[in-house]
Amino acid sequence: MGDSRLLKWGTGALGALIALGVWQLAAAGPLAGSPLPTAGEAIGELARLVVTPEMWAATWDTVAMALLGLAIATAAGVLLGIGVGVSPLAMHATRVPLEFLKPIPPIVILPVVVLVLGPTAGMGVFLVFIGCFVSIVVQASAGVFDTDPVAKATGQSYGLSRGEILWSIVLPSALPYIGTAVRVAAPTALIVAVVAGLIGGGPGLGQSLVQTQITGNQPRLFAYVLVLGILGLVVQGLSQWGERRLLHWHPQYRKQVS
Numbered sequence: 001m002g003d004s005r006l007l008k009w010g011t012g013a014l015g016a017l018i019a020l021g022v023w024q025l026a027a028a029g030p031l032a033g034s035p036l037p038t039a040g041e042a043i044g045e046l047a048r049l050v051v052t053p054e055m056w057a058a059t060w061d062t063v064a065m066a067l068l069g070l071a072i073a074t075a076a077g078v079l080l081g082i083g084v085g086v087s088p089l090a091m092h093a094t095r096v097p098l099e100f101l102k103p104i105p106p107i108v109i110l111p112v113v114v115l116v117l118g119p120t121a122g123m124g125v126f127l128v129f130i131g132c133f134v135s136i137v138v139q140a141s142a143g144v145f146d147t148d149p150v151a152k153a154t155g156q157s158y159g160l161s162r163g164e165i166l167w168s169i170v171l172p173s174a175l176p177y178i179g180t181a182v183r184v185a186a187p188t189a190l191i192v193a194v195v196a197g198l199i200g201g202g203p204g205l206g207q208s209l210v211q212t213q214i215t216g217n218q219p220r221l222f223a224y225v226l227v228l229g230i231l232g233l234v235v236q237g238l239s240q241w242g243e244r245r246l247l248h249w250h251p252q253y254r255k256q257v258s
Helices: 002-028 039-049 053-085 088-101 106-117 121-145 149-157 162-198 205-215 218-246 251-257
Strands: none
Touching: 002 039, 039 218, 053 088, 053 121, 053 162, 053 205, 053 218, 088 121, 106 121, 106 162, 121 162, 149 162, 162 205, 162 218, 205 218
């Protein structure tokens, strides 16, 4: 187990080094006259950027919007998903509207949200909520609906109430669906939070990207891109770790946790 994990991390690090090498060669060679800085220049600017309070304040604004919007979307999505999933009529009645709304990006309502809420953190939180809510509802309702009917019938035969069956049988059965939905939604929340600043003028790293682009400081612009990439890796890693810990009892995750 330890060797396979080390191999995975080593392969990932090697891939990152190769990508940086290709970037360096391209920027110093064929693209030498373009605005693209070399990897060395961007990394050097990143080293100077990480000691500035402005970068950490912008990072915190982005992470706070993403986390708060994701938390609200998870709570509301799971509750609505349970309500939909326990009723076959509601499940079939809402399937088409939910599947229709799921691929629509929150960016389409950005002008209206900015007009109502302004370029604020609340605008970013609302957009993150919209971007994550529907997919969580779809997955939670599917998990509840797909609960093994034999398990529910067994609970009824032991005299469990509907509430006890929901808590002891249905919710554990739906947790893998919900965990997957939240894991997939976590990077989406980060992306939407950045877009809220990039296009909507809200606080955070998106706004920092726009301001840096206006000044024409290309190395700093790409340093911010590196910050976003690192932040995305952290969010993805934490969401996967949280999913494994939450579902350590599930057969799919036992070997990964042990």
